[in-house]
Amino acid sequence: MNNSIRIRHACPACGATTELASAKLNVWVCNCREVPFVGADGVKATFLTKLARNNGQLQPGTTGVWQNKAFTLSGVVRIWCREAVLNYWTALFSDGTIWYLEEGYGFYAFLKPDQTVTPFTADKLKKIRVDNKPNLKGEQPYLFINKNECWKAEVEGAVQMPAIPKDMKLYDFAADNGTKVSIIQWDPETIQAFEVGSVKREDLQLANLRQVNGEAGYSFQCSECPERITIKSFPYALSCACTRCGTGYHYLPVKGFTKVFKRKKEFTPQFDFGVTGIIDGISWEVVGCAQKEEKNSYHSKWREYTLYNDVHGYAFLSEFDGHWTFLREQAETPVLYAESIGDFTYAKEPFTIFNRYHYKVLTAAGEFPYDIFNNEDTQVKEFISPPEIWIKEKDNEEGIRWFFGRHISKKEIKEALPLAYELPYRIGTGAVQPTGYKNPVKLAIATFLGVLILILMHSLYAATLENKLVYEGRLEIVDSTNQASDVSQNLEFNKASSNLKLSINAPVSNSWASVSATLVNTVTGKEYSLEEGIEYYYGYSEGESWTEGSTSSEAYFTAIPAGIYKLQLQASRDASDMNISYVSVVAQYDVETPRNVFIPIIAIIAWAVITFYIGQIFEKERWRNSPFSNYTYDDE
Numbered sequence: 001m002n003n004s005i006r007i008r009h010a011c012p013a014c015g016a017t018t019e020l021a022s023a024k025l026n027v028w029v030c031n032c033r034e035v036p037f038v039g040a041d042g043v044k045a046t047f048l049t050k051l052a053r054n055n056g057q058l059q060p061g062t063t064g065v066w067q068n069k070a071f072t073l074s075g076v077v078r079i080w081c082r083e084a085v086l087n088y089w090t091a092l093f094s095d096g097t098i099w100y101l102e103e104g105y106g107f108y109a110f111l112k113p114d115q116t117v118t119p120f121t122a123d124k125l126k127k128i129r130v131d132n133k134p135n136l137k138g139e140q141p142y143l144f145i146n147k148n149e150c151w152k153a154e155v156e157g158a159v160q161m162p163a164i165p166k167d168m169k170l171y172d173f174a175a176d177n178g179t180k181v182s183i184i185q186w187d188p189e190t191i192q193a194f195e196v197g198s199v200k201r202e203d204l205q206l207a208n209l210r211q212v213n214g215e216a217g218y219s220f221q222c223s224e225c226p227e228r229i230t231i232k233s234f235p236y237a238l239s240c241a242c243t244r245c246g247t248g249y250h251y252l253p254v255k256g257f258t259k260v261f262k263r264k265k266e267f268t269p270q271f272d273f274g275v276t277g278i279i280d281g282i283s284w285e286v287v288g289c290a291q292k293e294e295k296n297s298y299h300s301k302w303r304e305y306t307l308y309n310d311v312h313g314y315a316f317l318s319e320f321d322g323h324w325t326f327l328r329e330q331a332e333t334p335v336l337y338a339e340s341i342g343d344f345t346y347a348k349e350p351f352t353i354f355n356r357y358h359y360k361v362l363t364a365a366g367e368f369p370y371d372i373f374n375n376e377d378t379q380v381k382e383f384i385s386p387p388e389i390w391i392k393e394k395d396n397e398e399g400i401r402w403f404f405g406r407h408i409s410k411k412e413i414k415e416a417l418p419l420a421y422e423l424p425y426r427i428g429t430g431a432v433q434p435t436g437y438k439n440p441v442k443l444a445i446a447t448f449l450g451v452l453i454l455i456l457m458h459s460l461y462a463a464t465l466e467n468k469l470v471y472e473g474r475l476e477i478v479d480s481t482n483q484a485s486d487v488s489q490n491l492e493f494n495k496a497s498s499n500l501k502l503s504i505n506a507p508v509s510n511s512w513a514s515v516s517a518t519l520v521n522t523v524t525g526k527e528y529s530l531e532e533g534i535e536y537y538y539g540y541s542e543g544e545s546w547t548e549g550s551t552s553s554e555a556y557f558t559a560i561p562a563g564i565y566k567l568q569l570q571a572s573r574d575a576s577d578m579n580i581s582y583v584s585v586v587a588q589y590d591v592e593t594p595r596n597v598f599i600p601i602i603a604i605i606a607w608a609v610i611t612f613y614i615g616q617i618f619e620k621e622r623w624r625n626s627p628f629s630n631y632t633y634d635d636e
Contacts, residue, residue, distance in 0.1 A: 011036055012045045020158050021074050024098055025090065028075070028158035035155050037164050046164050051078055051156035053235075055217060057311065058089060058103060059210040060157030066110065066204060070094040073101065075157025078235075079168070080253075081148040083370045083398055085235045086170070090159040098160055100194070102182075105236055105369060106313020107331045109198045111182055117193035122185055125171055130396050133337065136173055136181055143335050146172040146399030151253040163190035172196075172399070176335040198331040201311065212310060222247060223259055231367045232287060233308045239371045240288070241364035243273065248364055250371045261373040263363040267291050270319075270421050271305060273366050277416035279326060279408070282312050286417065288366030294357040295376070298625065306368050314369050316403070317413070322423070323430030324413060325389060327405035334383075334390060334402065342628070344383065350439070351383035351390055354431055354626050386622075387434040407432040429621040440612065447608040451601050458597040470500070471587035475515075475571040482575050484583065488567040490522065493560060495590060500557040500567075503586040508536045508551055511577035515585060516570040517555070521563045528557050534583075556593060 007023045010016070013034035020028060026038035027048070035048035054076075062073040071091045079086045089101040091110070100111040117137050128134055128144050136142040150168035163186040171183040180196035217234030227244040231237050238251040241261065248261025269289040276285045288306035293299055302320035309315075316327040334346045342353040360376050375395070383390045387407035394400045407430065410423050429435070470491045475484035493500075506513040512535035519528040532555035538547040571583035623629035 009036065009038055009043055012043050018158075021072070022092055022098070024092075025074055025158040025160055027077070027155060027161050029155055037161070039163075048077075048164070049152075049154050051076070051154040053217070054078075054156055054210075055212055055310075056087070056103075057209040057212055058087070058206070059208075062206055062208050062210075064091075064204040064206045066199065071099075073157075075155065075159040077159050077161065077165075078154040078156075079148070079150045079165075079170070080152035080154070080235070081150055081170070082253075083238065084148060085238070086148070088159075090157075102196075104313075105329065106309070106311065107198070107329075108201050108204065109180075109196050109331065111194035111196055114181065114193045114195040117181055117183070120183060120191060120193075122167075122188040122191065125169065125183065125185060125191070128171070130394065130399050131339065134173075140175050140177060140179070141337060142173040142175045142181060143337060144171065144399075145174050145335075146170075146401075147397075161186065162192060163187045174333070174335045176337070178332070218257075220257055229257075232285075233310075233314075233367055233369075236313070236369055237287070237308075237367035238369070239373060240367040241290075243365045246363050246365060248361075248373050250373060260371075261361065261364070265291065265362040267303070267363055268421060269303070269305070269365070270419055270423055271417055272420045275418050277418070279307075279315070279412070279416050282309055282315075284309055284315055286366075288364070288368045290364040290368065290372060291362045292359045293362050294359050296357050298357075300357075300625070301362070306366060308367075316405075317408070318405070319424070321428060321430070322410075322426035323433055324408045324410065324423075325405045325430075325432060326408040327389075327391065327403045330402050330404045333404075334392075336392075346390065349385050349388065350441070351385045351388075353381060353628050354384040354389075354623075355382040356380070356627065382431065384432055385439070386432045389432045405432070407434055428624065429618055431622065431626075433622065435618060443608055443612055443615075447604060450604045454597060454600050454604065458592075462592045465592055466495075466590035467592075468589045469586070470589045471567055471585065473569075474582045474584045475569060476582050477571065477573050477580060482573045484571045486569045486585075488569075488587070491565045491567060491587075491589070493562050493565060493589060496562055497559050498590040499593060500560055501588045501591045501593075502530075502532065502555045502557075503552070503588070504532055504534060504555065504583065505552040506534050506571075506573070506580055506583040508534055508549075508574070508580060509577065510537050510539075511535070511574035511580060513571065513573045513580055513583050515555075515583060516572075517557075517585075518568040519557050519560065520566050520568060522566060523563060528560060530555050530557060558593070 005023045006019050006021060008017045008019045011030040011032060011034055014032040016031060018028055018030060029035055029050045033050045035046050035050060036043050037046045058073060060073060060075045064071055071093045073089045074092050076087050076089045087103045089103060091099045091101045102109045102111055118135055130144055132144045133141045148170040150165060153165045166187040169185040173181040182194045182196050185191045217231055219228055219230040222229050222242040224247040225242060225245040227242050229240055229242055231240050241248040246263030247259055249257040250260045252258045271286045273286055276283055284307035286305055287308045290304050291301060292304060293301045302318060305317040307315040318325045318327060334344055336344060344351055357380055361372055378393050378395045381392045389405045391403040471488045473486055475486050477484045502517060504515050512533060514533040516531045532553050534553050536549040536551050567587060569585055573580040620631045623631055
């Protein structure tokens with residue numbers, strides 16, 4: 001059946017007929033506000049309600065393109081859960097297929113029906129617990145990561161639903177190969193499985209979007225003081241706290257926002273609520289702030305600012321001891337099959353467990369996604385690879401959420417957001433503070449590549465050298481003066497700057513010889529001089545033979561400019577060794593100099609060693625407050 005085939009249905013409440021864009025659509029909002037359902041037994045009324053408010057940009061009629069296929073959003077069913085509000089848009093593709101586009105909190109994902117998933121009954125799904133690995137499809141293990149129970153469903157436009165939601169539940173599974181599966185229990189008898197593909201909004205080529213008016217989402221009177229509380233990001237913000245008295249509220253079924261928290265401690269936020277700033281190219285508004293404390297022997301306290309953007313959802317600025325981290329919840333995340341896993345690699349980056357704790361909220365003000373006042377049973381794990389961090393929050397009832405963050409400097413914060421008060425001073429080394437940190441593996445790779453590139457560059461340079469023999473001679477020492485001398489023919493050097501290598505050899509034996517060499521420019525008279533000695537000694541001492549020195553040596557004139565030169569040589573010998581009858585000298589122009597490569601290599605290795613040593617000092621301080629530290633400290 002093609003989506004282009006339209007069909008008309010009559011409303012069971014008012015009798016008015018409505019033409020739907022596809023014969024596959026079976027739920028719509030009538031002008032009388034009734035939401036009829038078309039099932040196998042015909043059209044009937046439901047307890048579903050018309051979507052009361054939708055201030056998002058997506059709307060019925062929004063179009064887009066995905067994988068070169070055009071689609072149109074015909075309508076949405078909004079699912080209200082205790083911790084979240086999710087939108088499931090019915091997407092009509094040009095080839096006749098229908099998928100759901102899940103949207104909310106800045107996340108987008110297509111849900112494609114998947115018949116390969118093992119069928120589940122409602123009873124079997126009910127028994128699955130967070131971190132379980134049920135046999136879902138094939139041999140690939142899937143981890144159960146999240147469960148949402150629906151208490152209300154609202155509809156806008158026209159959608160496809162296989163059943164009227166009743167005892168509706170959403171189950172999410174993920175595998176470490178990046179694939180995800182969602183199972184929707186519409187009612188205890190109607191269960192569908194979907195292959196989930198996360199998408200970026202900018203890749204959907206969306207058009208015909210709703211013009212957002214920017215009006216506040218919800219407001220109500222604080223029950224404990226005269227303040228009227230306004231929640232801009234409702235319904236995604238399901239918890240809030242009064243900015244005057246700190247009383248905390250959570251949105252409950254039927255009751256609405258209900259008092260659930262009384263602040264335990266006062267503090268002054270660094271930012272005024274409502275201020276905006278750009279971080280990572282996105283404009284964020286400060287909408288909330290909470291102070292939290294670890295429930296352990298450390299009792300560490302930190303401040304967490306909630307940022308909101310109506311397209312990209314929420315982000316968080318976390319501050320501990322003057323160190324700042326910018327965090328966002330992620331759809332594509334690590335999948336850890338075992339609770340004992342302390343290290344993992346994600347996107348080719350190694351992460352190591354740094355902290356594990358439960359926490360409580362001490363005070364709060366503003367608005368927050370989910371329910372921040374009901375997280376005392378949530379276990380938090382922090383995995384670091386400075387300057388980046390993955391934070392895993394696991395609740396045995398609600399599931400697993402992952403947040404990815406990075407170190408953000410005070411300078412970047414000051415440039416992004418107006419300050420109400422000066423930022424706190426830094427204390428110690430932050431968990432993801434980049435200063436001093438060099439991953440040992442990356443440092444070793446960088447050192448190896450540096451040396452390799454240096455050798456390669458030196459080899460390419462050496463191929464351009466002349467290696468020209470310009471002099472070869474023996475300075476014969478035949479009398480008691482113990483000296484000999486020689487002067488070369490004119491030597492023409494044509495490079496702007498190069499070198500001259502002298503290779504010196506003499507038959508020394510428990511004796512020495514030396515050569516004094518002077519290179520004279522025949523035009524300018526400028527001289528370059530050097531002296532090189534040769535000595536070789538050997539003997540037998542304490543039952544062992546030994547040697548010292550050599551019968552040959554090398555010396556270099558360096559940075560010699562172009563010109564015509566003469567080489568003047570003066571050889572001397574040890575007067576006690578008349579067997580030294582000669583000293584031979586070979587001169588080569590424009591040759592390879594080993595020190596040009598050895599000294600930089602030594603410098604690179606020295607840099608790596610010093611960097612590693614300094615890094616270890618910083619790392620020791622970084623891990624001081626971690627229960628997973630492998631370092632020992634003098635003050636313990």
